[in-house]
Amino acid sequence: MIFIPYLAALLLATSPTSQNAPATIAMEENTFLVQARNAMKQNDTDAAFQSLSQVFAINANTPGLMNCFEDLFRLKIRLNNDSIDRMGLASLLSDLGRFEEAAVEFRNVVENEHLGGPLQEKAASMLFRTEAANCAWKTIDQDSETLVASVRHALQYGRIPAVHPYEALMWPCLSLKESSQIASMYAERAMESTSNLQDRLPRTSIPSKVHVCSGQRPRTIKQRIKLGYISPDFTGKHPLAFLMQDVFRFHDSSSFEIYIYSPYESDNSPEVEKIKSAADHWTVLSAPAQNMVDTILADDLDILIDLCGYTGTSLIAEVMARRVAPVQIGYMGFPASTGAPFIDFMICDKVVVPPDDLSIRQHYSENLIFMPHCYFVNSHKFLTRKESNVLRHIHGLPELGFVYCCHSRPEKIDPNTYRSWLRVLKSIRQKGAQEGNAQLANAVLWLLRSGTVMEQNLRDLAGNEFGLADDSLVFADKAPRDDHLNRLQLADVFLDTPAYNAHTVGVDCLSAGVPMVSLLRKVTQSIDSGSVGTEKLASRVGASLLKSIGLDACIASTMDEYEAIMEACATNPGWFTEIKSHLIDSRSSSPLFDTDRWVKNLEAGLIEISSQSILSDVDVLVTDEEEH
Numbered sequence: 255m256i257f258i259p260y261l262a263a264l265l266l267a268t269s270p271t272s273q274n275a276p277a278t279i280a281m282e283e284n285t286f287l288v289q290a291r292n293a294m295k296q297n298d299t300d301a302a303f304q305s306l307s308q309v310f311a312i313n314a315n316t317p318g319l320m321n322c323f324e325d326l327f328r329l330k331i332r333l334n335n336d337s338i339d340r341m342g343l344a345s346l347l348s349d350l351g352r353f354e355e356a357a358v359e360f361r362n363v364v365e366n367e368h369l370g371g372p373l374q375e376k377a378a379s380m381l382f383r384t385e386a387a388n389c390a391w392k393t394i395d396q397d398s399e400t401l402v403a404s405v406r407h408a409l410q411y412g413r414i415p416a417v418h419p420y421e422a423l424m425w426p427c428l429s430l431k432e433s434s435q436i437a438s439m440y441a442e443r444a445m446e447s448t449s450n451l452q453d454r455l456p457r458t459s460i461p462s463k464v465h466v467c468s469g470q471r472p473r474t475i476k477q478r479i480k481l482g483y484i485s486p487d488f489t490g491k492h493p494l495a496f497l498m499q500d501v502f503r504f505h506d507s508s509s510f511e512i513y514i515y516s517p518y519e520s521d522n523s524p525e526v527e528k529i530k531s532a533a534d535h536w537t538v539l540s541a542p543a544q545n546m547v548d549t550i551l552a553d554d555l556d557i558l559i560d561l562c563g564y565t566g567t568s569l570i571a572e573v574m575a576r577r578v579a580p581v582q583i584g585y586m587g588f589p590a591s592t593g594a595p596f597i598d599f600m601i602c603d604k605v606v607v608p609p610d611d612l613s614i615r616q617h618y619s620e621n622l623i624f625m626p627h628c629y630f631v632n633s634h635k636f637l638t639r640k641e642s643n644v645l646r647h648i649h650g651l652p653e654l655g656f657v658y659c660c661h662s663r664p665e666k667i668d669p670n671t672y673r674s675w676l677r678v679l680k681s682i683r684q685k686g687a688q689e690g691n692a693q694l695a696n697a698v699l700w701l702l703r704s705g706t707v708m709e710q711n712l713r714d715l716a717g718n719e720f721g722l723a724d725d726s727l728v729f730a731d732k733a734p735r736d737d738h739l740n741r742l743q744l745a746d747v748f749l750d751t752p753a754y755n756a757h758t759v760g761v762d763c764l765s766a767g768v769p770m771v772s773l774l775r776k777v778t779q780s781i782d783s784g785s786v787g788t789e790k791l792a793s794r795v796g797a798s799l800l801k802s803i804g805l806d807a808c809i810a811s812t813m814d815e816y817e818a819i820m821e822a823c824a825t826n827p828g829w830f831t832e833i834k835s836h837l838i839d840s841r842s843s844s845p846l847f848d849t850d851r852w853v854k855n856l857e858a859g860l861i862e863i864s865s866q867s868i869l870s871d872v873d874v875l876v877t878d879e880e881e882h
């Protein structure tokens with residue numbers, strides 16, 4: 255609920271009422287609601303707010319409460335015409351799923367507050383988020399312009415932008431440069447809470463030296479390296495634990511002693527239990543940050559890998575900012591540079607960060623550890639997969655008809671790419687109808703539903719602009735992970751989203767034997783307006799996944815090529831069958847699913863770092879001798 259933060263701020267003065275027996279609560283709530291209504295009749299908005307806050311504190315789900323809040327916000331707006339109340343109303347409407355009305359209120363604040371004011375910027379950010387979550391793109395050009403202008407304004411005046419660093423990776427209108435700047439503002443904020451002076455010094459720009467080391471050569475080291483991992487996402491609910499569940503047990507215990515830090519107890523999910531039992535030490539950290547810092551410092555680590563960056567809680571960044579290990583590394587959870595001087599290295603590969611391209615490299619503050627294959631690790635090899643007995647018709651898919659699939663969040667879909675999908679879909683359906691080819695004539699686009707507004711917006715665009723019939727789009731509801739993995743096998747091909755690629759879902763589909771089409775532009779290429787660039791790391795992961803499993807043929811370097819590959823998948827069955835069988839044959843041999851090999855390569859990089867006098871200006875390039 256985004257409405258809650260607004261309330262929380264306002265509620266600080268209101269203490270929760272005494273704990274009553276459940277039977278009397280409803281009565282008390284009702285009394286407060288009546289009081290609030292009466293106060294509103296007198297235009298006494300403060301008293302009404304007090305009463306509603308009482309109800310909220312007793313039971314936020316009280317029937318009628320949200321309606322009352324809505325009426326109160328509307329009354330306040332009528333009386334005071336104040337943007338803060340509009341923001342409150344808009345947040346409430348968002349929470350209630352009334353996105354179109356919410357957008358109207360956000361837009362009102364954007365237009366009436368002066369550019370660069372904190373409220374205007376906050377509204378621009380929330381407007382963009384609301385529209386993106388619903389694929390509501392009618393005013394995306396104008397909204398993008400406003401967002402960029404307000405972010406630039408905040409950066410120029412040294413204010414932390416309202417756009418979160420993670421969102422900055424998703425919004426195509428924000429460049430690699432801007433997203434890195436936003437991240438470094440968050441780093442600075444984390445450092446404000448510390449007396450860490452060492453990291454305040456400006457760092458020399460781009461490492462001029464590269465250490466090359468071999469991932470597969472046996473090594474001897476003098477002393478076991480104490481290696482820690484820290485994350486708030488060791489839970490069965492988060493993809494991180496799912497992806498990394500089989501990683502830790504492959505660490506060479508004669509060279510590494512593994513410490514895992516989590517702010518939470520294990521949730522007893524199989525993923526976390528596996529991680530816990532593979533580690534030498536599993537430590538639950540408790541807030542505040544200084545307490546967490548003391549616990550970690552007592553372990554005297556050599557290296558600590560932060561698996562979340564700015565996602566989840568800001569506590570972890572505050573811990574890292576206090577320097578709890580002589581070498582601190584960023585990986586996995588935040589797919590970008592942290593811009594943080596207290597993160598010394600970042601784990602990546604040569605596809606996601608092309609090492610020789612200064613226009614990209616300059617926006618990474620860390621020294622880089624280049625893995626020899628895809629940097630993005632997974633444990634999919636060890637999944638016990640049920641034989642697919644799922645049937646297409648159960649999911650509303652045609653038995654005979656090509657299925658294009660994109661089960662990514664709506665925020666990742668951009669209008670330009672969506673139009674590419676529809677263009678190809680229309681063309682092959684027409685072709686199928688002319689030639690009497692049912693496989694083509696019945697082709698569909700299979701998307702993930704994220705609310706009715708999102709679905710309607712996508713259907714409207716397909717119908718209005720492309721004349722596509724309603725049955726050409728099929729929407730799936732979000733499903734538990736097992737069901738998701740199982741039904742994914744029903745797709746013929748997965749369409750990657752260029753703005754922010756399918757990372758976990760990309761691995762899911764490749765491991766299910768479903769090829770993926772992805773975009774990786776040449777860096778120097780100029781881009782048509784409205785088209786999406788692929789400079790950011792998060793926009794390059796799809797290509798890295800595909801390369802590591804030998805599906806280079808599915809990587810397009812322009813949108814025209816993207817459409818051509820997409821079309822060929824359906825219209826050139828000979829070629830596509832080859833692609834598909836290559837994928838299926840490679841799954842057991844490819845480095846992409848070789849978790850053990852990935853760990854060995856990482857260890858080589860970490861040993862290289864430990865043996866050098868660290869924090870110097872180096873990148874580390876891990877090679878993999880199995881290749882030769």
Ligand SMILES: *[C@@H]1O[C@H](CO)[C@@H](O)[C@H](O)[C@H]1NC(C)=O
Nearest residue numbers: 294295296297298332333334
């Ligand atoms: C409340 O405010 C409105 C608008 O200013 C006004 O028309 C109305 O008479 C007021 N009601 C009372 C009870 O003061």
Ligand SMILES: *[C@@H]1O[C@H](CO)[C@@H](O)[C@H](O)[C@H]1NC(C)=O
Nearest residue numbers: 332334335336337365366367
């Ligand atoms: C509300 O305030 C804005 C400026 O903040 C102004 O442009 C607008 O006309 C006002 N609306 C009303 C109804 O007074």
